[in-house]
Every structure is written in structure tokens, then in C-alpha cells.
Amino acid sequence: MSNVPADLKYTEEHEWVRTEGDVVVVGITDHAQGSLGDVVFLDLPEVGRQLTRGKAFGVVESVKAVSDLYAPVDGEVVAVNSELVNAPEQVNKEPYGAAWMLKVKPKSAADVAGLLDAAGYAALLAKIAK
Amino acid sequence: MTLQRTPLYEKHVAAGAKMVDFGGFEMPLKYSTETAEHLAVRNAVGVFDVSHMGEVFVEGADALLVMQRLVTNDAAKIVDGQAMYAGLLNERGGFVDDVVVYRFHATKFLVCVNAGNQHKDFAWMRGAVAAMALERPGLDCVVRNEGALWSQLAVQGPKAIDVVAQLCGEHVRGIGGYCFAAGRVGGDAQGIIARTGYTGEDGFELYVHNEHATALWDAVVAADAVPCGLACRDTLRLEAGMCLYGNDIDDDTTPLQANLGWIVKLDGRPPFIGHAALVAEKAAGPARLLRGLEMVERGIARHGYDVVDNNGVKVGVVTSGTQAPFVNKAIAFALLDRAHSAPGGTVAVSIRGKPVKATVVKLPFHKRSK
Numbered sequence: 001m002s003n004v005p006a007d008l009k010y011t012e013e014h015e016w017v018r019t020e021g022d023v024v025v026v027g028i029t030d031h032a033q034g035s036l037g038d039v040v041f042l043d044l045p046e047v048g049r050q051l052t053r054g055k056a057f058g059v060v061e062s063v064k065a066v067s068d069l070y071a072p073v074d075g076e077v078v079a080v081n082s083e084l085v086n087a088p089e090q091v092n093k094e095p096y097g098a099a100w101m102l103k104v105k106p107k108s109a110a111d112v113a114g115l116l117d118a119a120g121y122a123a124l125l126a127k128i129a130k
Numbered sequence: 131m132t133l134q135r136t137p138l139y140e141k142h143v144a145a146g147a148k149m150v151d152f153g154g155f156e157m158p159l160k161y162s163t164e165t166a167e168h169l170a171v172r173n174a175v176g177v178f179d180v181s182h183m184g185e186v187f188v189e190g191a192d193a194l195l196v197m198q199r200l201v202t203n204d205a206a207k208i209v210d211g212q213a214m215y216a217g218l219l220n221e222r223g224g225f226v227d228d229v230v231v232y233r234f235h236a237t238k239f240l241v242c243v244n245a246g247n248q249h250k251d252f253a254w255m256r257g258a259v260a261a262m263a264l265e266r267p268g269l270d271c272v273v274r275n276e277g278a279l280w281s282q283l284a285v286q287g288p289k290a291i292d293v294v295a296q297l298c299g300e301h302v303r304g305i306g307g308y309c310f311a312a313g314r315v316g317g318d319a320q321g322i323i324a325r326t327g328y329t330g331e332d333g334f335e336l337y338v339h340n341e342h343a344t345a346l347w348d349a350v351v352a353a354d355a356v357p358c359g360l361a362c363r364d365t366l367r368l369e370a371g372m373c374l375y376g377n378d379i380d381d382d383t384t385p386l387q388a389n390l391g392w393i394v395k396l397d398g399r400p401p402f403i404g405h406a407a408l409v410a411e412k413a414a415g416p417a418r419l420l421r422g423l424e425m426v427e428r429g430i431a432r433h434g435y436d437v438v439d440n441n442g443v444k445v446g447v448v449t450s451g452t453q454a455p456f457v458n459k460a461i462a463f464a465l466l467d468r469a470h471s472a473p474g475g476t477v478a479v480s481i482r483g484k485p486v487k488a489t490v491v492k493l494p495f496h497k498r499s500k
């Protein structure tokens with residue numbers, strides 16, 4: 001069973017969101033990295049890019065698969081983890097730590113509140129496993 | 131259609147393998163990580179369940195004559211106990227399948243075919259033999275599909291020889307590359323010990339009847355071979371420059387286009403099906419050629435992506451591509467228009483609408499040290 005930290009919010013597309021002051025940190029979940037397999041490539045947006053909730057903001061590729069990354073909220077990209085682009089294997093090793101991808105300034109706090117909580121995401125994973 | 135399972139299915143599930151559909155079979159994709167499994171084969175030894183592959187036997191007094199009609203390579207030029215890579219072609223010279231032919235005698239051959247093609251191949255082979263029998267009444271040859279009876283383990287890597295010697299006896303050290311012996315395969319199982327593979331490393335493919343498969347698997351794993359799945363089988367064969375049917379070659383691709391002229395013997399033998407098409411293509415020069423690509427800019431080329439020139443004009447298509455674990459580069463195979471196929475040239479792969487630069491290279495990307 002994959003790790004679902006209690007203090008994070010989640011999307012149905014397997015991104016996680018951590019609130020830090022007035023920005024949110026975004027990455028992909030342990031379940032997502034496990035399904036992808038060894039991650040070998042990342043395409044992340046530039047700082048300043050406007051994201052639209054539910055729209056693709058980047059791409060993650062494993063040895064076998066290409067997968068879009070989806071914006072959890074509307075907002076502006078204020079930081080990008082450029083080190084991760086050069087060490088994409090961190091996504092497999094530390095999906096909730098070193099492998100954060102973006103910091104985003106959300107347009108509305110309500111967007112963040114509306115995401116799945118850990119229990120909701122764990123229930124989603126249980127449903128997928130069936 | 132329900133997926134078929136090999137006799138090792140329970141072993142794979144118990145070992146925690148992630149299972150996928152491949153060629154109509156439910157097969158292990160990986161047990162741990164594809165990178166770790168890939169490196170185990172390059173550096174030590176891994177074992178693959180390849181029981182999904184098909185086994186077709188061609189037997190009878192006229193078996194050699196039939197093989198010469200069926201395959202591109204010359205079955206008269208190999209000796210008993212030797213194997214060869216070959217194509218089965220349609221009349222246009224395109225691949226029906228790519229196969230390994232094992233010669234027991236001039237009167238008995240085994241053709242190892244791709245899982246997803248086995249029913250098509252068997253029907254095609256039977257049809258070709260029936261057509262030959264009309265030309266030559268009394269033709270003595272039987273084609274038997276024994277795919278459902280045989281299991282196959284591929285033991286691959288620089289230490290494969292030690293594992294196989296431990297199981298089958300020291301005599302296997304004397305089996306040359308692309309040669310094989312019939313005999314005891316661990317325990318009391320009789321089978322085929324072939325020094326063949328699909329990884330670019332030294333290694334063996336062990337054929338046994340299904341009832342011996344689990345005991346053989348356990349013995350190979352107990353001898354420290356790492357269980358390996360299809361994910362790393364794909365990246366290993368890519369580094370080794372080997373084609374995958376359905377990705378790099380299909381019924382529209384000829385061996386001359388696919389860099390496989392060496393498995394085509396046009397002269398000094400009776401013609402095979404597709405012979406005339408290849409003679410004509412050789413004279414004119416193939417319109418497109420399979421080449422390696424090494425990505426220069428960041429990006430991974432995948433099957434179906436367009437290859438373009440400096441002006442954005444399409445000059446080919448990617449047939450396979452990945453980030454290769456051992457050579458540690460983003461690599462691909464592409465079918466390129468002949469004018470753009472010279473090694474050293476620069477092209478671009480269209481990745482999500484953006485041209486990403488790549489260099490055209492000769493295959494393979496990895497050659498093992500002898």
C-alpha cells in the first residue's frame with residue numbers, strides 16, 4: 001500500500017499539495033511514482049506561468065510511459081525545482097520531499113480547500129486497487 | 131479474448147511482479163525496478179519467463195526444402211545443433227514475423243516465433259507448405275505448433291554461463307554462440323539448451339515441457355539469477371540494437387530496410403517467399419532505413435513520433451525509444467528516408483510539437499565486451 005501523508009491535499013490525478021504560507025507546493029504521489037516506474041524525464045513550466053486547475057502543466061516520463069502532470073489549482077508558478085529536472089529519479093525515492101515540482105500562488109484559497117484530503121485520496125486508491 | 135498464463139504465473143504473482151498483457155499473455159512487467167533488473171543482466175545474471183514465445187516444429191524428409199521456402203536466412207548453411215535469426219516474409223518482402231530457427235537435423239527444425247504472432251505464423255507456414263505440396267506431390271513435411279506444450283526461460287548476463295553449467299552440467303560451456311544442445315535441463319527434465327537471447331549479453335534460452343517449468347525457475351533463481359520482467363527486456367534489446375516485431379518491424383517493413391540484410395541470403399539457394407521483392411528492392415536501394423538516434427537535446431523519443439529535418443519536413447518516424455539504463459542516454463530507433471539516414475547526421479524528433487535535436491547513429495548502442 002502506498003504512502004498517503006495525512007497533512008497533504010490531493011487531486012484525483014495523483015498530485016499532492018502542501019500549503020506553505022500563501023503558496024502551495026506541488027508534486028506527485030507515492031502511488032503515482034509506483035505506477036509509472038523508474039522516472040527518467042521531467043518537463044516543468046517556467047516561473048510566471050499561469051496554471052489552470054485540471055489542465056496539464058508538464059510531463060513526467062518513466063522508462064515505459066509518458067504522463068501529463070495536472071494543475072491542482074488556478075494560480076501562478078512562483079518557483080520550479082530545477083534540480084529535480086536533472087535528477088528525476090528523486091521522484092521515485094522521495095515523492096513527498098526532494099521531488100517537489102512547483103510552488104504555486106493560488107488564485108483562491110477555496111481551490112485548495114476543495115481538494116481531496118488524505119482519507120479521501122486513500123479511498124480513491126482503494127477503489128483503483130479493486 | 132481472455133489472457134493466457136504461463137506455468138510460471140503463480141511464481142510471478144508470489145514474487146510481487148506487476149503483470150501486464152503482452153501478445154495475449156499475462157506476463158511480468160517487473161518485479162523490483164526496471165533499472166535494477168536491466169543492470170542485473172548487464173553486470174551479472176537475470177532470468178526471464180519467455181514461455182509466451184511460440185514453438186513450431188518442421189519435420190520430415192523434406193524439412194530442409196520447406197525451411198528454404200519459409201525463411202530468409204540459409205538453413206542449408208547452418209549445421210545440426212546451430213541456430214540462426216531469420217525472417218518470414220510476405221510476397222511484398224514485409225515481415226510476417228522475425229524468428230529463430232534451430233536445426234536439429236536436415237529433417238527437423240524448431241522455429242521460435244513471437245507470442246503475438248504464433249497463430250498467424252502457424253497458419254501462414256501451413257499454407258506455404260500446402261502450396262509446396264501442390265507443386266511437389268508426396269512432399270514429406272509436417273508443421274506442428276507445440277507452443278502450448280513448452281516453457282522457456284531466458285538466463286541472460288555475463289554470469290549466465292555459471293548458472294546454466296550448475297544446472298545442466300559443465301558441458302554447456304562448450305556450446306558456442308547461436309548453437310544449442312538437446313539434453314538434461316536441471317533435475318531430470320529433458321529439453322533444449324540454446325546459447326541465444328534478446329539482451330545483447332551472453333546467455334541461454336532453456337526450453338522444457340510445461341510440467342518442468344516451476345522447478346527450473348526455482349533452481350535458476352536459487353542460483354542467484356535475478357527475476358526480470360518485460361520492461362527491462364525491452365530496454366536491453368533496444369541498447370543491443372535488436373528489433374521488436376510490431377514496433378520496429380511489421381508487414382510493411384522489409385529486412386533490407388530494417389538493417390537486417392545479414393539475415394537475407396538471396397543467392398545460391400532456392401527462393402524464399404518474398405525473395406523477388408527483396409531482389410528488386412536491393413537493386414533499387416531501400417527507400418528508408420532503420421537507424422539509431424541519440425538525443426542531443428533533452429527529450430525522449432517514443433514509438434510513432436515524427437522525425438523532421440532542419441526545415442521541419444518529415445523525414446521518418448520513431449519506431450522505439452527510451453532512456454537507456456546502461457548506456458545512460460536517451461536512445462531510439464527510427465525508420466528514416468534514405469537521404470537522411472547517414473550516420474553522423476542531425477535530425478529532430480517532434481516531441482509534443484517541439485523539434486528536439488538528435489544524431490543519427492549506427493546500431494547497436496551497446497556491444498558486450500568479449
